[in-house]
Amino acid sequence: MQIVLIAGDGIGPEVTAATQEVIAATGVKIDWIDAPAGLHSAEQFGDPLPERTLDLIRQYRVALKGPCTTPVGKGFRSINVKLRQSLELFASVRPVQSLPHLKTPFEQVNLIVVRENTEGLYAGLEHQVVPGVIESLRVITRTAAERIVRYAFELARQYGRRMVTFCHKADVMRLSDGLFLQCAREVADDYPFIDFEEKPIDNVCLELVTDPKHYDVLVMENLFGDVISDLCAGLVGGLGVVPGANLGSKYAIFEAVHGSAPDIAGKGLANPIACIRSGAMLLEHIGRRDAAARIEHAVVETLRAGVGLTRDLGGDGNTRTITDAIISHLPTG
Amino acid sequence: MQIVLIAGDGIGPEVTAATQEVIAATGVKIDWIDAPAGLHSAEQFGDPLPERTLDLIRQYRVALKGPCTTPVGKGFRSINVKLRQSLELFASVRPVQSLPHLKTPFEQVNLIVVRENTEGLYAGLEHQVVPGVIESLRVITRTAAERIVRYAFELARQYGRRMVTFCHKADVMRLSDGLFLQCAREVADDYPFIDFEEKPIDNVCLELVTDPKHYDVLVMENLFGDVISDLCAGLVGGLGVVPGANLGSKYAIFEAVHGSAPDIAGKGLANPIACIRSGAMLLEHIGRRDAAARIEHAVVETLRAGVGLTRDLGGDGNTRTITDAIISHLPTG
Numbered sequence: 001m002q003i004v005l006i007a008g009d010g011i012g013p014e015v016t017a018a019t020q021e022v023i024a025a026t027g028v029k030i031d032w033i034d035a036p037a038g039l040h041s042a043e044q045f046g047d048p049l050p051e052r053t054l055d056l057i058r059q060y061r062v063a064l065k066g067p068c069t070t071p072v073g074k075g076f077r078s079i080n081v082k083l084r085q086s087l088e089l090f091a092s093v094r095p096v097q098s099l100p101h102l103k104t105p106f107e108q109v110n111l112i113v114v115r116e117n118t119e120g121l122y123a124g125l126e127h128q129v130v131p132g133v134i135e136s137l138r139v140i141t142r143t144a145a146e147r148i149v150r151y152a153f154e155l156a157r158q159y160g161r162r163m164v165t166f167c168h169k170a171d172v173m174r175l176s177d178g179l180f181l182q183c184a185r186e187v188a189d190d191y192p193f194i195d196f197e198e199k200p201i202d203n204v205c206l207e208l209v210t211d212p213k214h215y216d217v218l219v220m221e222n223l224f225g226d227v228i229s230d231l232c233a234g235l236v237g238g239l240g241v242v243p244g245a246n247l248g249s250k251y252a253i254f255e256a257v258h259g260s261a262p263d264i265a266g267k268g269l270a271n272p273i274a275c276i277r278s279g280a281m282l283l284e285h286i287g288r289r290d291a292a293a294r295i296e297h298a299v300v301e302t303l304r305a306g307v308g309l310t311r312d313l314g315g316d317g318n319t320r321t322i323t324d325a326i327i328s329h330l331p332t333g
Numbered sequence: 334m335q336i337v338l339i340a341g342d343g344i345g346p347e348v349t350a351a352t353q354e355v356i357a358a359t360g361v362k363i364d365w366i367d368a369p370a371g372l373h374s375a376e377q378f379g380d381p382l383p384e385r386t387l388d389l390i391r392q393y394r395v396a397l398k399g400p401c402t403t404p405v406g407k408g409f410r411s412i413n414v415k416l417r418q419s420l421e422l423f424a425s426v427r428p429v430q431s432l433p434h435l436k437t438p439f440e441q442v443n444l445i446v447v448r449e450n451t452e453g454l455y456a457g458l459e460h461q462v463v464p465g466v467i468e469s470l471r472v473i474t475r476t477a478a479e480r481i482v483r484y485a486f487e488l489a490r491q492y493g494r495r496m497v498t499f500c501h502k503a504d505v506m507r508l509s510d511g512l513f514l515q516c517a518r519e520v521a522d523d524y525p526f527i528d529f530e531e532k533p534i535d536n537v538c539l540e541l542v543t544d545p546k547h548y549d550v551l552v553m554e555n556l557f558g559d560v561i562s563d564l565c566a567g568l569v570g571g572l573g574v575v576p577g578a579n580l581g582s583k584y585a586i587f588e589a590v591h592g593s594a595p596d597i598a599g600k601g602l603a604n605p606i607a608c609i610r611s612g613a614m615l616l617e618h619i620g621r622r623d624a625a626a627r628i629e630h631a632v633v634e635t636l637r638a639g640v641g642l643t644r645d646l647g648g649d650g651n652t653r654t655i656t657d658a659i660i661s662h663l664p665t666g
């Protein structure tokens with residue numbers, strides 16, 4: 001099994017290496033194909049996202065990715081956005097669950113954020129009308145709207161989830177979110193066995209900080225999804241522990257969504273949990289559900305035991321000790 | 334002193350009446366000029382926001398407003414949005430502070446959300462490109478961007494606040510939020526005695542649910558502001574206790590931003606705190622800072638005492654008992 005590995009910048013090489021180790025320890029054999037992206041790549045090849053990297057993903061279909069920094073001020077578009085658009089990774093999926101050891105004000109959070117990944121204001125269409133007046137286009141299409149809502153319902157069905165909440169601002173964007181809402185209702189009709197709820201995005205934000213337990217699967221357009229994904233990560237301990245996936249009909253990229261933390265890069269201090277859990281999602285995607293579940297279990301038990309944790313998790317360990325702890329908690333397969 | 338009163342729908346007449354009582358109890362004499370808006374007005378005058386109401390506000394400059402429901406499905410634009418745009422109420426201001434008695438996961442929250450109120454996606458410019466493809470325009474102008482950031486800094490100065498955070502998504506909307514960010518930086522340069530911080534909106538959402546104490550004054554465009562305002566209200570107990578103001582260079586409307594709660598309307602059960610605190614903001618606006626401070630004090634002490642509170646606040650009282658409690662806690666002027 002060959003899988004592309006984009007180690008990325010900063011702590012990227014450390015957290016992806018830890019993930020490779022944990023995956024190897026489950027017994028799943030993967031032949032990792034290195035591919036460059038990020039600051040590193042821009043310096044070495046003059047391109048933060050070389051065509052070669054895209055081609056490798058096209059060839060092998062699946063990638064694990066560490067944080068990649070987009071060089072600023074040189075007209076490069078965000079690497080993440082470019083990856084999603086070039087490979088039509090139309091769905092971003094972020095499962096968010098309360099974890100042991102991480103003291104947050106919220107308990108029993110257990111939701112999945114499904115974000116449309118290709119349109120909205122991320123279409124990148126902007127122009128200056130006259131100096132001092134800019135228009136950005138927020139593009140919503142029936143095709144993409146139906147596709148993402150259907151994706152959310154399929155996910156709900158597959159994982160036995162009970163409710164899908166569609167988040168919108170249709171009272172203000174009557175045409176665009178009106179269309180999206182109409183598509184959502186139509187798709188929801190195909191799933192009478194899953195509850196459907198539609199809510200303005202501002203209400204959702206308020207409820208997420210007062211009663212996050214209410215939510216199950218949430219689906220929404222791109223920029224709303226950007227904001228809600230990070231808000232939800234905050235509810236359970238932040239980007240250091242939450243995995244992410246970007247999925248299309250042909251390709252899939254699994255990635256920790258945290259930054260490259262240049263201040264601690266190379267020091268062996270990085271927390272690899274977000275990347276390791278993204279690796280578990282990757283295993284699930286390629287049909288190794290058992291290995292995926294074992295990794296998830298090991299991460300949860302490692303946090304519960306609270307030994308060997310990295311500093312950001314309140315421990316005095318490092319990448320090595322937490323990786324060893326996770327491996328030692330892997331149930332035998 | 335004449336002030337326009339838009340009682341609005343549902344519990345609107347109850348919460349505005351309570352506010353009038355509390356203001357009267359401070360000794361500030363106001364001659365309230367009734368003006369219609371909302372569902373009620375649509376039924377009676379065929380218009381949810383009659384021109385007469387706008388004219389009254391233009392004449393008297395200041396209004397207190399209860400929740401108004403925009404009739405759905407009849408092509409009416411949101412009353413709130415129309416008010417803001419017709420009267421150029423370019424700034425929405427929402428002070429958000431932790432309150433006694435209200436158990437929330439967050440303590441010592443003390444921030445002010447300043448939202449640009451006239452542009453962004455609220456410009457309402459949308460069109461169908463071809464069937465199934467909609468474009469909504471997000472409009473950002475230098476004029477409005479500078480105006481709102483300057484407003485935020487002036488507010489910070491006036492209230493002795495130490496930091497202004499500008500929230501944006503300039504890495505995705507390079508032109509529009511690029512312009513906004515540039516304006517923010519330029520204005521910030523005029524206030525070297527107030528800290529300035531610029532942050533992506535997704536980061537802000539994450540930090541607001543993990544470390545809201547970090548924030549002081551936040552300023553941002555319209556839709557981001559919509560979402561952040563409600564999120565922040567959620568941090569301290571919800572829309573039932575948080576006041577709001579919509580301000581322009583000529584006119585000002587003070588309003589509770591919660592809904593009209595038709596289920597409890599007319600039963601004397603509504604919690605008037607959000608409206609009463611909006612009334613306090615109104616008094617401050619017209620230069621009666623002392624009366625405003627006394628109302629704020631009385632609300633806080635009423636919550637601390639915990640007697641006479643409405644059901645949504647965990648009490649067994651009603652609009653009457655909580656209004657009496659607030660009046661009884663007014664320090665002598």
Ligand SMILES: CC(C)[C@H](C(=O)O)[C@@H](O)C(=O)O
Nearest residue numbers: 078080081226257504505535
């Ligand atoms: C880096 C940025 C463009 C990106 C986004 O806004 O999508 C990031 O916030 C994310 O969520 O992956």
Ligand SMILES: CC(C)[C@H](C(=O)O)[C@@H](O)C(=O)O
Nearest residue numbers: 171172202411413414559590
């Ligand atoms: C009713 C709606 C159009 C309005 C808005 O989005 O501005 C409301 O949410 C608000 O914040 O006042």
